[in-house]
Amino acid sequence: MANYSELMAQAQSLMAQAEQARKAELASVVAEIKAKMKEYGITAADLGGVGGKKTAKSKSSAPAKFKGPNGELWAGGPGRKPEWVRNVLASGKSIEDFRI
Template sequence: MATYIELMEKAQQLMAEAEQVRQKEIDAVIADIRQKMETYGLTAQDIGGAAAPRKRSTGAKGKSAVKYRGPNGETWSGGRGRKPRWVQEALKAGKKIEDFAV
């Protein structure tokens, strides 16, 4: 009978192999879809997608564009989450966020 550690190593190997097979299948599906779109003259908008084809993400995301600049050169994109301290302090001081728009 196999030990727990041996079974866990085997499971990890199988998961890695499954992910490789999944990625190959995804690549084949995407190639097939692109070929059919070209054949029929379809765009991403025609099938309810984005206006321009996007590449699959590798996990890393780019930085958002700067929308606000603070009095000491600090920047903020205005995205989700907590506001930077300089924004919070400016708002408490009675300033408006629009005062810092780039």
């Protein structure tokens, strides 16, 4: 049976592999989305994106204290942690490495 440090090393390796797979698949996923948007005449505004009337306001008025690997911001308040924070912690890293 593997010990804790071996399992953590395996988990970190798997997280790195998963991130590489995500990045490799990202371009084709974006291309698919753009093609569907063109096919159906959908704009970013229809999706509530930039320039749309349905833009989401941040739930927190607190300034960001942490910046994720892809530029995500988090104030570090109570409540559910963002997915990127959960992934960082699951990989054995410290959230303090991402403090702004």
